[in-house]
Structure formats: structure tokens, C-alpha cells
Amino acid sequence: MTKKLYLPLLVALVAVLTSCGSKMGELSSDYFTVTPQVLEAVGGKVPATINGKFPEKYFNKKAVVEVTPVLKWEGGEAKGQSAVFQGEKVEGNEQTISYKMGGSYTMKTSFDYVPEMAKSELYLEFKATIGKKTVEIPAVKIADGVISTSEIVEQTLGSATPALGADAFQRVIKEKHDAQIMFLIQQANVRASELKTAKEFNEEVKNVSEAANKKISNIEISAYASPDGGYDLNKGLAENRQDNTAKVINKNLKKDKIEATVDTKYTAQDWEGFQELVSKSNIQDKELILRVLSMYQDPEQREQEIKNISSVYKTLADEVLPQLRRSRLTLNYEVIGKSDEEISKLAESDAKQLNLEELLYAATLTNDAAKKEAIYTKATQNFPNDYRAYNNLGKLAYQAGNLDKAENYFKKAASIKDAPEVNMNLGLIALNKGDKAAAESYLGKAAGAEELNEALGNLYIAQGQYDKAVNAFGDIKTNSAALAQILAKDYNKAKNTLAGVATPDAYTDYLMAVLGARTNNTSMVTSSLKNAVAKNPALAKKAASDLEFAKYFTNADFMNIIK
Template sequence: MKKLNSLFKTVAVIMLLMAPMVFQAKNHDVGGMAKHIDKVYISATPEILEVKGNTITVTINAEFPRRYFSKKAVMNITPVLIYEDGETELPSMNFIGEKVNGDGVVVSKKYGGTYSYTMTIPYDDEMYNSLLIVEPLVYRFKEVVHPNRQKIKDNAEFAMANSFLVAEGVINTAQRIDKSALKTAYATPETKQEHIVTDAGDIFFRVNSDAINWSVPLNKDMKNKTAVNALMAHIMQGWNIDDIEVVGWASPEGSMKYNKDLSNKRAKMTEDFLKKRLASLSAQKNIKVSYKNVNDIHFVTKGNGADWDGLMKAIENSNIKDKQVILNTLKKQTAEQRVAQLNKYIKQYPEFENTILPSLRRTVINVNTIEPTMTDEQITKACTNNPQSLSCDQMMYAATLVKELKNKEMIYLTAIETYPNQAEPYCNAGAVAIEKGNTKHAKQLLRQAIEIDDLLAEAYNNLGVVAIIEDDYKSAEAMFKQAKKLGVNTDYNDGVVSINKGDYNKAVKLMTKNNPNCDYNVALAQTLDKKYTIAEETVKCLEEDGKTLYLHAVIASRTKDVEKSIKHLAKAIKKDYKMKNIAKHDMEFAYLQDNPDFIAIVE
């Protein structure tokens, strides 16, 4: 590498010395131009390439002396990036003489000229240790200007001039993101403290009646009958009752006042019925309930009047042929007009009286009980000995009580087995898999989480983290966008995406918004943004390991502090021996290639 650096410097000096000269050769033809290519100054900016936004951008500069360029000549300049296992041909540029008719930049024979063009190519890791060579091809114009050098070689008699070494190596510091610092997100369980469990059931009534009659067809329906019985069974668990909500409804064909009164009566009648049933339960010695006196139970009882919303939904779900016309008509009318119109429809369509209206004459009952609290110790013990006795939230909470990843993973996997239709355990097991380095398994778990609940923000965030680990930044950005939309803070992870895109200032702002400044990726972005003083302050607060010391050496190198750069580089290699070979080929230290102290620590 040192030899290549020496060659690069020699070529650069020769080119700088030769550029101002006026071409005096007698042979102005193609062969003469190729022979005297040393009179042309071709260079690259920058002379050491650098990755930014996962791409390399380089400007090729060409300076032609006076009386050099033949009026009938074409010169193709093609930069080629050469590396150990191959090469990449960059976009070429054609320079043409004054009598050439075709695509290209015209160069005056009398005055010469200075020209440049810029190109951007995707970066590949193979390009890290590379040379950028410019290979001029010169030919005499006949009928066409060929677009690239392959066409020239296939179709023209050409002269190949000596190559120019214009750039050496690629700085890829922007690729050194610490992916382990990415922020995984865990779905948060409800607190182990008071957890309200709700059971619901409906009681149905005959038209214009507030009397509870179990012979009403909908009350005899097995599904509805089971739900009402389950209310009592729930209370018989002995859990404390938070409250019981009773909401009365009426079908809308009557007047507003009548329906309001009727719904209130139905609600009150249902409350009285429930109190009698609950009182009889508490009187039985073999049944455990949480109350002594039924009047200690808090009832929230109200009548909501006519259930127009329920009516509209019932019509929409019905088999009435003209249901869309009916819906549109009712939506446009005033309250009084709607009642009159509904009564017309009732006479016209038997479905109203047979199925739709009976389903609206009801009370809705919600029994809200408080799930008993458990101590952390009890939850942990139950999670080990009898996990099926815990709710999904309790198992999720149990996982927060343990520190070791393998124990967390075991709890989440048990929760998945016990509650296979809950998305949160899959999400959190995926987060643990990421932290354990098993991204393939993490991806499977997280995709399962989203299949169950496509609104689970944490799962999208974690899939974004997996995508970055797999170097798929485009997918990561989309995942973080969705996660943020659903409520997860993705600022830090978005900042890492911004580093990859080459927007370093934005990266710093995002990563420090809700995160301490003392962070490796923050220091990296500050370095790439050329904020070296701030970057050094940031890196100083970090724990000294191989990567942080290496970054400190890079900062010192960029600020031309040779002593500090070599000192931190030596410490980095001592902490992590892999840094030795990286530093040996890293163009961040190009100007140290001949420094004996640098050579001593990398050889």
C-alpha cells in the first residue's frame, strides 16, 4: 500500500508540473496525442474517495494544453475503479475536436481548455482497497462518435494512451455504524396492579314493554343465554366488582320522548333483576362473592333512548334488497321525518319486525371486575410452575422482572404457547432474539406478531432494526415510518438511517433528540459531519473499547494531530486486535503511511 501511495504522489507531482506547458509536438494526429498524453493533466477530486450515502461521488478534471487537440480527433476518458477481485467502470466522457460532428465536449485546438464532470456510483465493500485509473483512448473521427470505450475497441482504430492514477483507496468510515446500539421496542404489558376484566351480556324485550320475559326469542337464543349466565359465573369467582353498567335501548319507531322513557324503564328493570340475582348469590353459603350487601355494588344505569346507530348497522347487515336506498333516505331526513319514514318501511319490509327491530329492544350489561393482584414473587413463581394460571399481561409483566435474556425469552415463548393469538409475546420474543443476534428467528416472530395485529407499533420498529442489521436500509426506513405513525419513538433509529443516507446533520439531531449525547453513533455522525471538536467531546465520554478508540484516532487524524491519532490507534489495537489490519488499509490514515510509529503498530 505504501508503494501505491508513493506512486500516486509521484504521478500527481508530474501532472502538476506538466499541466501548464504548451504542446509543441509536430505530430498532431491521433498517435501524437496518445504519445504525448503526459502534456494533459487529468486528476480526481477527491484524491481519496469517500463513501457517503452508500455511494461514492468523484469529479474527474481534464486540462488540455494549447495546440494539442487535433481537430478531427476524439478522446474517450473512462475512469476505472480497480480492486483485488475485479473492477468497476465509471461513466465515461468524450472530448472531441473542432471538426468532429457528434456527442462530446469540444476542445479548441488553439486554446485547449479545462473541463470536469462528476459521477456517483453505488459503493461495494470490495472497493475499499482500490485504485481509480483513467484510461484515455484516442481515435480519428470518421462517421460516428462512439459512446464508450467498448464500442471504440469494437469499431474504431484507436491509440491507447498511458493511464493516470487519479485516486487511491476509499474512506468507508460512514459504514462503521454500531448496529448493536439500535433501539428495539418492547410491547408494554398492563401493570400487575388493578386490571379490569369486563364481561358483557344483553337482555331483550318485547315491543313497548319493560318487563323481562325469558320467552322472548332472542333471550332463548343459546349465544345470548350463555352470555347472561356467564355474567353471574364471573361474579362467582369472588373478584371485587368495580361497577356494573346497565344501558337501556329502544327500537326507533316510536316518539323520541316515549323511547327515552322506555329505555330508562328497561335499564331500571334490569338493574332490579340483577340486584335480586346478586342478593340470592350472596345468601348461598357455598358460593363465594366479593360483596356482603348488594347495595354496596356500584351500578351505572341509564337509558339511551332510540338506537338509531344500531338500526342503521342492522339494515346494512340485512338481506333487504333495497337496503342502500333505505339507508340513504333515513340519513338525509330530520328526526321526525325519519320516524315517519321508518314506520312506512316497517309496513313495507317484514324483515324490520321479524329481525331488525327486536334486536334493538334491549339492555346492555357490562360487569367490570378487578382481577386480583399478585406480588412480583407470586407472578414469577406462577410463571415457572403454572403459567396457564396467569393472564397474558401477567406473563409479559413477569418477563420484565428478570434480567437474563434467556429467561426473558423462555417467558415470552411460554406466553406464545399459552396465548397463541396474542401479538405482544411474539413481538417481545423477537426483540430478545435481536439482542441475542438471531435475526432470522427475530424476523419470523415479528412477522407473526404483525399477522395477528397489524397495528402493533413495536413490531414494525423491531423489523426495521432487523432490516438495518441486514443492510436493507430502504425497508428499515419504511418500517420505522409505520412504527412512528403508530406511536413508537423511532428518532434514534431514523438517525442511523440518516447516517446511511449521508445526511449527517439530520442524523445528529434525531439521535440526540431523546437520547444522551454520549453515544458512539452520535460521535460517528458528528465526525462525518466534520464537527470534529464536538465529536471528540462525545467520544471522550464513551467507554474505551476498540471501536470508540479507533474513532478517536480517526478524529485526531482528520485534524492532523499525529501523536494523538497514533496513541489512540495503538490503544484500539490493544483492545481489539482486528483493528490492526483495518488501520493498515484505512485511507483515514493515508498521510501516516510512511510514519515509523504508525508502521510499527500496524505491521
Template sequence: MKRILYIAAAIVLASCSKSTAEQLAEAAKTLTVQCTPEVLTVLNDTVRAKISVNYPAGYFSKNAQVVVTPYVVYEGGQMPLPPFRFQGENVKDNNKVVPSTGGSVREEIVFPFMSGMEKSRLELRSTVFADGQVLQVPVIKVADGCINLVKWAKKVGEYNYKSDNYQSVVLTKAEGQILYDVNSANVKSSELSGNSIKTLQRAIAEGQESDRITVKGTKIISYASPEGGEELNDKLSEERSNSAQKAWGKIAKDVEAGSTEVHSVGQDWEGFKDAVENSDLADKDLILRVLSMYSDPAVRESEIKNLSQVYTEIKDNVFPELRRSRFITEMEYQNYTDADLQRLLNRKRLYLVDEEGLLRLASLTDSLELKQTLYRAAADRMGSERGRYNLGITLMEKGAPVAAEVYFDRLKDQSDKDLLNVRGVIALGNDELDKAADYFQKSGTKIANQNLGIVYLLKGDYIQAGKYLEGTNSRNEAIAAIYNGKYDYAINVLEGHNCPVSYYLRAVASARKGDAAGVKKYLDAAAQKAPKFKEKASKDIEFEGFEF
């Protein structure tokens, strides 16, 4: 915004014998002052602007001093800002020197936004001192103000509860196994009456007695230890699968065990690897290295046999456990329904509910007090990290972020993405925008990115704000779009939003694109919701020149 500049003209004319208004006006014709932005804008409750003047040689007297005081004039008052002081080259003072050879003067103004400044103006009031004369320079308006769309922004970040992993149907397994002698597929009677098989039979029987458990079927998987060659062991494994299938008929004769699947694996290298890893063998790292280096079974067996000092121990303690057939029975457990969980809560029988059940039950209530009780139970009884995090979230919901951080600080994983996001929300609430942005960027979740859009909006980086808020269909997205000149987009974003603020913002977007009918339409709609918005509009620079 360029204005005729009386200030610099006065600096010249202050040393002249004639200092009439006509002389001032004549000298000022070739000088301009520029304010950026042209219409003052509020950012985080603060207004900033830069004023610059370019003038040619000979305009500033070497003996002149000038004091320029910016004033914000608005309904209900005026606010003087800190003055700028300039001096000519011959003046002995500590102000900014303006050479007689010409140059530029640039200054920045900063002031807090106050109610009533929605429609205001920025003026410069100047006094020139030169050669014993004092001259009051005519007031010049350099900018209008103040655009304050951000005041309508939602400045509170979003966060989320940790979800439960509750399953309505839980798949469970019960397992037993029988062992064979070396190079044998015969099932010994002692194996059928051993603890492993008895435990499996007991689990199947209990499942059949329960209304909540359904036995689905059993997999019979047979193996051979990796000794004696691949061909021999494949055949032996097959024979063991046949004998195990016959043995299963005896094991499951008194129960309904469902369908049966029979598999033969052959040499059990995976089982061998697991057994070695969990053993106390002195050279187990060397054995595992052999397994990783060679894939051919014959080479593996040969290399392991070369480890003569440890091979005897392998034969005695590892191979016998790999000569086996496994019986894996799959069952479905019908978990508590939501109604069942509620009944257990009402009957004070939460001791029957596991961690996932407590988290599910907490998600079913709107009561923050009950949520806290359930999450505390999960955290205290089961050491639930999600319960502890969610307990902190309930305190966030209550507006107690300091208390919430006590629980957040106790979490083991301080790099958890949801935790980083909520720490960003706390920083945002404390107006620590840089700190909040850092947390949101480290989190990187969808909700954290949307929160990052709020930070950019409050910082005045509207392009980035629009990027991170895109698709949220929120008031904040619409505000960023208006700042970015996407007026139709902003109006579309707010379709379906029926609060007075949303109608008001649509009126702003309409005004920006010169749509007088749209201004009236949306301001009328806002006023129907809340009559005060018509009065607000009359004092808003956004609607300067519009009738409504």
C-alpha cells in the first residue's frame, strides 16, 4: 500500500523559511511509503508489519531530526506504538542516521491485537526538529486492519485412546506329543499314558464341557531327527505319521476331537535349531553358524558330526527330543460379549476379566470416572501400558495435562507415536509451537499430521497448514484455504457445518472473491444462529464496502 509521504518532505522543508501546507504537499508528490502487509493481519494474537520509505538524494537535511510515532486507531481508542527516531548526518545523537545522499528507511511495528481492532487503521504521526524549528507533520494513514481469521481456528490438538485387542472368538491350542526310539516308528504304550498326552486329553475334555469352547480339530505332525540321511528320515517320518494317526484313535476315543489332518515333515532342522538355541551346549554358536552357512541337509549333518567333542552330547540330549509326533488340537473360545462384560462389572466380578476385556469395557462407557477405574485396574493388576496411557488420556479429557503427564512419564516406550502426539498437544496448549511441531513430526501419525497443520496455521505458514489439514473438512482447513486464496474450496469444505462461525467464514470467503450475494446469504444464516454476528460483521475489515 503506497501513500504520499509528508514525513520526508517535512525533513527537507523544515530548514526552509516557508513551511506551508502547500509546500509540504508539493514536495511530497514524488515520495511514497509502503506498508507490508497492505491490510494488517493478526498472527497468534499479535500484529506485525513492515514500513519502508525510499527517497532520493537531498531530501533529508543534515541538521534535521524526526520522530515518527505509529498509532493504531480503532473503535474505542487508539494505541501509540514505540516511535522511530531518525537524524541527519550533522546531528550528534544516537538515532538512525539518514544520509543526505538518499537511501531507504525500513522499520517494523509489533503490537498486541485487542478487541475492536477488527476495523482499524495504522497512522504515522511525525514531528520534525531542524534549525530551532519544530514542525508537526500531517497525519498519514499507511494501512487498514486487522484481518483476524485465525481467531476462529480450533487451537486444541486431537489425541486418541489406545484401542483394545479384544476378540469375540479366541483361537486356542492344546498340544501333546509322543517320542520314538531311534530309527523306529513304533508307539510305546508308556508314551500314550505319559503326562504330555494326559494334559492334552484333559484340555480337550474341559473344552467339551464348556459352553464357550468348541473343539475344531487336530493336526498330527511327525518328524525325524536330522541324523542318518535325508532319504531314510523322510521314510521314517512318514511311517511315524501313520503310527501316530493310529495312536490318535486311542488317545481321542472318549472325546469329540473334530477333524484330523496328518503331516509328515521329515528331518526336523527347525526343531534342531530351536533346541540348540535353548540348550547349554558349549559350542552352540558354532553349530548355529553351520546351520546358517549350509542349506544342504547332508552337508549340515557332516559338518555337525565333525564337531566330535559336542556331537555325542547332541546325540544324547538333542536328537531324542526330535524323534516325535505332535498332536495339536485347535479350539475356539467364545469370549464375553459386551453385555457379558457389563454384567460382570455390575456384579463386581472384574477379577474374571483380562486386560483386553478391561480395555474393551472402558471403551463402552462415556463416564470418565468409570474409564479411570477400569484403566487403573488394567495398569495396576496386569501392568498394562495401554491402560496407563489411556488413564493419562482421561486426565487430558478432564483438562488436567500436568496430572496426565505423570502417567505418560511412567510408560516404558517414550518413543510411542501416540504418546509423542499427545505430548505435542500439551505443548500446543502451552503455546510452545516449535516444541509441539517437533513432537508431531516425530509422531508422524495421521492425527499428529493434522495437529501439525494447526501449528502451521498459528505460525502463519498457510501453505503448509493447507497441506496438513487437507481432507479434514474442518474449520481450520477452511481458514487455511481462505488465506491461500482458495475461496470456493473453503466454502465447499464448510458445507454441512451449520454453526454460526462456519457461516461467517463462508461469508468471508464470499467477500474475498467479491460475491456480494454470498456475503449477505451467509451472514444472514450466521445471524439466524446468533444475532451478534451481524454486529461483528459491521466492525470487520473483511466486509468493508459490502451491504448486508
């Protein structure tokens, strides 16, 4: 009798357990979708959005399931953020999944990119319990990864252009020498006392004329009358002062056989000069006088209104107006510097004969990096308190691929002056080290550096901000600019950029191959990749695992290139 009752009871219990989904077995990959379908590195991260589903009559009412994305590669793995789900009879705060209806969910995860991820697979791992019992749910592969094209910025950064500490050399410098001949009130004759001034002025003209490195442009004579008195009277005075001054100057030039153009002009009533002198004075009621000048434009009304200020008019007549009765003499001339040939020779033979600007300029006259380095080194020795030579030595080291040496020079330059170009270059160093926060900080202090936009473009690539990178690069033709355009899917612009790179290297060709793969141009893929591998054989190994070329892994021409 007992045996007869036991068998039906066991069958009923199995049925109950089965109906509750106690087995919770393997899940098909069909229940999961991943965006993007092939994972891709963006700004040093590998992001993924996973949409999953537990099917109907699967999720046990008493089960708790922890789901963890895991990116696996040969020799390693990285775990993403887990999510926990619970059955209908579990008391808790996790998302509840219906046994009868099943349930959908979305998980966002991100992994820190490492190069080994280029050949990897994304799995979901499950940790399930029903009460105190552990239930095994096999891991499910849901995606391949990782496209790492954005990480090529680490290589293209080497061809970025560091900022130069530019020289301020000017071969022709414009100079001038001024003097004034003063006149008495209502007189235009050049007094004997003022002839001395004219003679001293002429001596300066003579010195400039005889100097080997100077050239006279012209002599200007500007004659004035003070604004007191009628306009006609002042006009005649100013004109006569102009003519009389010109006679003296021309006489002296002729005596010393100096050829120079003499240009003359006169101002009948020198209100501008009057206003300037008043504004610089400590005269009582100065502000009232200046207000009169701004209120009235008619010369006669101005004069009358100022005379009405009786308390100060005598002071104006004694201290200001006499200074306006004059002829201003201006010698304009050019100082002509050393020729390029002279500067280059002295930079090598006797650099101490060059000033700082000439020495820095000398380095721009050669394309030989060793000669540039020697010149900048001399500049640091002769002018140790200027940052530019240290900065430019850092630029040379950077372009030679010696980043530690470059950083030392840039830091030395920064210790002398916190200059925009030095900050920009330290930003490039930080980017090469993968320190994006430091790079952003340095570049934020680099406003005014000529090459800043290119540096910012590289930063934006590293941050995964591809549209901003494209805008920053503008029409710059570099590998980094083309990389930004590829990542932003502006393929036509990227092709034009790569074609315009001044000194194409292996990565120029590699990016062209990537562009060919993205635009389904097989011949571009194979021809460009062949050129890239010829220049840098290590790129064959990279291409062999680069998912940009996944659909070419069975192409005979492609395989022959990377073997």
C-alpha cells in the first residue's frame, strides 16, 4: 500500500518542480543582441549595450541570477558591471522576471581597452541560485571584438607638430628721431637759439646717412600754431613756420651733401596737441576745459568758452599754449640687419656676435636637425634666461621620437616661462603617456600657440570625441586628421587628407587600407596594406587580427600580404 502511494507522489513532485523551471539550463545566443555588433575601442574604453531576454517558462520563481559581461582573449579577461535578476517569489529589490512571461533587460557595460582585446570575444556569465542550491547556466558568447582603430592615435601622435618658440627677428627695423623748433607768439622766424636744435638734428641725419646698416626713409616737418587767435592768423603763422623750418633743414642737408626727401605739412590750430597737454597737466578745472573741447567743435566758440574760464586762462597762456608754437622734426630711417648668409656663418663660427633673435632665426635657415640642435644649444648657453631655445630643443627631440629628452627640455622651458607653446608641447607629452586629464589641462593653457588646433584634434580622438576632432583639425593634412575623419565616418574627406599628407609613412598607408575596408574597396585594401607592410613589417601582425579587415581574412591577396 505504501509503495502504491509513493510512486504517484514522486511523479507529482517532479511535475511541480519542472513547472517551476528548476533546471534553468543553457540560454541560446539568439536571446541577446549587442550594440555595436563588433565591439570598438572609443576613447580608451570598449563600451557595449546588451539587450537580453529570459524566455517564457524559464526563470524559476525562487531563482536569483547574476549576469556578468566578460570580455575574453588569449591569456586574459576583463569583467564588466554585473546585473542581478530575481524570480517572482524572491523578496528583494532586483528586477523581477516572470516565470510565465519571461522578461527583457538592458545592460550597459564598458571595459578599459588593452591591445590584447583586438582578438577577443564577449561572453555573458551567469551565477544562479534557487534557494541554497547553485544552478549551472553555461556562459553564452554574444559578440566579437575589438576594433581598435581609434588607438592608432598613439602612433600618429608621433607625427604631431610641436609648437615652436618663434624668433622675433626683423631684418629691417623702422626707427625715428624727433626734435622740436619752438617759436614765439605770432612769430615764424627761426631764432638763433633754435638753429642749434636744427644743427643737432642734422648731425643725427648725417650719422644715419653714413652708417652702413642704416637707410634714411624721409624727413618730416610738421608745423603748428596754437589755437588762440583767429584762424586766418594762425594759418599764416603755421604755414610760414613750415617754410622757414624747411629752409633751415634743406640748407643743412645741402651743406653736408645728404640726399633725403623732406615732406612738410602744417596745422593752423593745434587743438589735438592742446587737448593732450591739458589732459596730462595738473591745471585747475582741467576736466571743465576738456568738457568744453568735447562739447564745441567750432574753433572760435571753443576759444571763447575757454577764455570765459578766467581762473585758468592765464595758466593756459603761460604753460600750455607756448608748447604748441612749434615745428616738429622727424627723421624716419631703417636699420638693416645681417643677411641670412652672415647670420648662418656667425651661428657656426662665433655665435656670441649674434643677439638672441638672430640666433634663433639662424636655426630656421637650415633643415639639418643636428645643426638646429647645435644652434639652439648655443642659444641656451648665451641666453639661459629665455625659454624658447629649450622649448625648440624639446621640439627636435619629440620629432626624433625621444620623448623623455623632449619632456626634460619642455619642463626646463616651463620653469623659465609658462608660455602657451610650452604648455601645448607638454600636452602632447601627456597624450603620449595616455594621461588625457593632464593633456587637457596643459592644452587649456596653450591659447595662442600656432599648432594648438592640431594638438586639440589629437586630444579629442583620445577622448572619443571624433566630430570635435574633425573640426579642430580643419584642413590639416596629417595621419591624425585622417584618423579622426575615418572614426567620424567622413570617408571622402579622409581619403583627400591621406592623399595630401606631406611625408606619408606606414600608418598613412595602413589608414588608407582601413578606409578601403570600410568603403568595400578591395584593391585599395590590398595595395595600401602592401605598402604599409613594406614600410613597417610589424603591421602585418596587426592587420592579421584587426577586425577592420575581418571580411578579408579569407582573401588570398590579403593573406599573402600578412603571412
